[in-house]
Amino acid sequence: MRSPISAVTIVKSRTEKLTNLITQLEQCSPTPDELVIVWMAPPSDLSLVRSDKFDIVHKFVTQDALPIAKARNKGMSAAKHANLVYLNVDAVIAPSLFRDGLLALRDNTVVITSVVFLPNERCCKPYRQISKDEKEIGYLASNDDTLPEDDNNEIPSRDQEINHGKFSDDSICSTVFFIRKADFHKTGGFDEGYAGFGLNDEDFFTNCRALGFSLEQLPTRTFAPHRPNYQCPINHLLDFVHNAQRFHSKWGFYPCVNVLNAYADQGFINADFKQNGIKIKHLPQQVEEDTPGAPAEKPMVTNAQNNIAFTSFHSPEKESGLLSTSA
Known part of the structure; x- marks a missing residue:
């Protein structure tokens, strides 16, 4: 069964992650009604991939490369539904993600998930297996309130000053988030004036709060690889x-x-x-x-x-x- 929501992702070279994401979306209950894929680089063998479970809409660049902010804006604007969910292409999502997100989503609200960062090789398993393994190990999500006392290589360090509290974790928030399309348009989208690495996510979610939007976190977990570009x-x-x-x-x-x-x-x-x-x-x-x-x-x-x-x-x-x- 399809849900009345458009999923959006962007991809440049990590086509194997895109294949995995599509497989996950097909296993969700319900599935999204459509997946909008924005290609940040010239087309590849997957640029016309289709699914029997939902529509896939491909958007291509008209230049050599497409910056992340512009690619995100292009995808969110191209989505046909009033309800949107943005997904990092390498996210490992819960089968119940769309049911949970739609139950929580309302006007003037951004709904995010709990996020657990893991080594890349451990993100290649099915969601249920990863979830079972992580419960046995006992790792908690990077944006949970309570974290293990000892830092480890899979969870970002928390031994640092909290500055402006609610503005400080937005790199994680952007892994998966739900928003009404009308509310996304109210924000003006991601600021395309930021160049290169850093702070576009912080700017977007700061803007959401400045507009009076509420950020709500689901208990639903998302897994993601802990890549070097999560750091500065x-x-x-x-x-x-x-x-x-x-x-x-x-x-x-x-x-x-x-x-x-x-x-x-x-x-x-x-x-x-x-x-x-x-x-x-x-x-x-x-x-x-x-x-x-x-x-x-x-x-x-x-x-x-x-x-x-x-x-x-x-x-x-x-x-x-x-x-x-x-x-």
Whole structure:
């Protein structure tokens, strides 16, 4: 049975993740009525993939590449239903996702799920198997209120200052979220003025709250691979600083202050950025690909001391309790 909702995802090169997502959607009860796929790169063998369970609508670029914000906006605008759900292409979703989300969704509300980040190889199993394994291990979701005392490689660090509480966890919120199409249009969509890495999600959900929308979290869990781009390494310094300045000019405060403080501690930006704005003092040095000991496939950026990677979000304070669900 189909539900009156449009699912939206964007994809560039991770076509194997798209295949897995479509399979998951086909196993949902109910399924979405349509899946809108925005291709951020030239077409591939999957660019006309179809499903017997729901309609698939393909949207293609008219240029060499499509930025993430523009791709998301294109997909959400192309959806035909009043109810929308955005899905990261590598999300592993619950079979009850659409039933649970539609029960909770209402006007002026964004509904998100609980999210558990896992090593990529553990996200290749069916949802029920992953869920069973994680219950046995005891990991909790990255945006749950209560987390294990000891950090581990699968859960982002929480040993950091909470800044602006409810604004600090939006990178996780964007993994899966439901919103009315009319409400998405009220936001103006994702700000396409952000360049490169960082803070577009924080900006979008800050905008939602500024409009008076409520963010409600389902107890329904989503699993996702813990990839390096969930963090903020210093090779994205320029993008992050540019985007932080844009964010501050719009909202009057800096997001992800722990990242900026870490930049300041390493001497890349001024320590008094809150009072005097961000000024770049010097740039990190690029490691050459042929440097002995440096990974050939992914050169890192470092300073003279060591490699540094800073997390780009915090565990948030919640404005409301978990929603009840029939799952």
